[in-house]
Amino acid sequence: MPTNHSRRSFLQTLSLGVGSTLVTSSILANKNLPLVKNQKKLGIALVGLGSYAKNQLAVALTQADNCYLAGIVTGTSSKAEEWAKKYNIPQKNIYNYQNFDQIANNKDIDIVYIVLPNSMHHEFVLRAAKAGKHVMCEKPMSVSVKQAEEMIKACKEAGVQLGIGYRLHFEPFTKEVMRLSQQKVLGDVHFVQTNFGFNIGDPAQWRLKKELAGGGPLMDVGIYCVQASRYVTGEEPLWVTAQFGPVTDKERFTTVEESISWQMQFPGNAMVNGFSSYKSNIEQLYVSANNGWIQLSPAYSYGPLKGRTNQGEMNQPVVHHQTVMLQAICKEFIETNTFPSHTSGEEGLRDMRILMGIYEAARTGKKINLV
Numbered sequence: 468m469p470t471n472h473s474r475r476s477f478l479q480t481l482s483l484g485v486g487s488t489l490v491t492s493s494i495l496a497n498k499n500l501p502l503v504k505n506q507k508k509l510g511i512a513l514v515g516l517g518s519y520a521k522n523q524l525a526v527a528l529t530q531a532d533n534c535y536l537a538g539i540v541t542g543t544s545s546k547a548e549e550w551a552k553k554y555n556i557p558q559k560n561i562y563n564y565q566n567f568d569q570i571a572n573n574k575d576i577d578i579v580y581i582v583l584p585n586s587m588h589h590e591f592v593l594r595a596a597k598a599g600k601h602v603m604c605e606k607p608m609s610v611s612v613k614q615a616e617e618m619i620k621a622c623k624e625a626g627v628q629l630g631i632g633y634r635l636h637f638e639p640f641t642k643e644v645m646r647l648s649q650q651k652v653l654g655d656v657h658f659v660q661t662n663f664g665f666n667i668g669d670p671a672q673w674r675l676k677k678e679l680a681g682g683g684p685l686m687d688v689g690i691y692c693v694q695a696s697r698y699v700t701g702e703e704p705l706w707v708t709a710q711f712g713p714v715t716d717k718e719r720f721t722t723v724e725e726s727i728s729w730q731m732q733f734p735g736n737a738m739v740n741g742f743s744s745y746k747s748n749i750e751q752l753y754v755s756a757n758n759g760w761i762q763l764s765p766a767y768s769y770g771p772l773k774g775r776t777n778q779g780e781m782n783q784p785v786v787h788h789q790t791v792m793l794q795a796i797c798k799e800f801i802e803t804n805t806f807p808s809h810t811s812g813e814e815g816l817r818d819m820r821i822l823m824g825i826y827e828a829a830r831t832g833k834k835i836n837l838v
């Protein structure tokens with residue numbers, strides 16, 4: 468675990484490092500990695516062909532010019548057929564969850580991208596690492612701190628890269644918020660309000676089952692609020708207090724929370740109020756600084772994001788988040804053999820520690836120290 472100071476420097480390089488070739492030393496190039504320097508496009512295999520894989524990542528893989536959809540891993544044979552046809556994927560690059568480990572022998576696949584329900588991330592990252600494949604994993608990285616630590620260790624020992632799909636790190640409005648707040652363009656940040664929630668549909672879905680999701684809206688979308696408070700301040704929180712909201716829908720919310728609120732203090736004295744819910748459509752980031760304010764709303768969904776400061780509208784290009792993310796990650800990997808450090812497994816682990824701290828604070832009613 469880096470010290471507070473080094474974590475702070477790490478976060479402070481984030482807004483400048485995003486999209487550039489800046490690499491900090493938290494992930495060192497491993498000499499045993501297969502060299503891909505002269506390779507034109509990296510082959511990516513998506514694991515779990517659900518809505519995010521289908522509607523966002525597959526689209527990105529047709530738009531990015533340095534990677535492509537080389538393989539798929541699915542438990543649904545009809546999807547295997549449909550995707551093979553649509554994306555021209557050869558049979559030898561199609562796996563299910565049982566024979567997935569054979570991917571070790573497949574030279575077409577450089578990176579395995581895990582897009583499964585949260586509690587399955589751990590198993591599949593470990594199996595991908597064992598197969599010698601670099602791994603991208605969706606947020607939240609895992610359902611516990613211990614799992615996240617094991618995932619990082621497994622990838623390190625196998626000499627493969629591990630990245631978390633923090634798409635907003637590559638998104639222009641978000642990068643501008645990072646720049647304005649971390650560089651104190653509007654003065655010191657003293658308060659952040661961050662909310663993300665939506666009205667959840669199908670009561671049978673995995674997001675409402677703790678054994679698959681690890682938790683409720685906090686794990687799913689509250690993680691964006693935690694990320695935002697960290698990239699706005701460029702710091703790590705000192706402590707957290709939290710409260711579960713009332714359960715108004717007793718049939719849906721039997722194992723995960725319906726809503727949750729939390730408060731954190733950061734070393735530069737910024738206070739953060741966070742709220743996440745599966746019963747309210749809400750999505751905002753508000754940053755209050757000594758000499759002004761910044762607001763993004765929508766702040767975290769696929770966009771277009773919209774922003775204003777006390778000086779007027781924020782004008783930033785509207786991009787497809789997943790395309791710019793994959794393009795940037797693959798560019799850095801092709802050039803340096805490493806994934807960007809600001810979206811590394813270690814970054815995912817920092818969020819996991821905070822998410823678990825929020826749950827502990829809500830469960831116990833106590834103020835939980837995070838340092």
Ligand code: NDP
Pocket residue numbers: 515516517518519520540541542543546582583584585605606607632634673679687
């Ligand atoms: P979906 O439910 O749409 O898809 C999950 C897929 O996982 C299924 O379609 C299925 O694919 C596979 N799967 C394997 N076992 C199970 C199981 N027991 N129950 C359900 N599905 C199973 O989920 P999403 O695509 O929305 O989310 C997947 C991951 O991506 C999550 O970790 C989520 O947090 C993350 N995500 C990230 C987003 C972002 O913006 N970064 C946005 C949305 C999600 P198959 O039929 O191929 O086996």
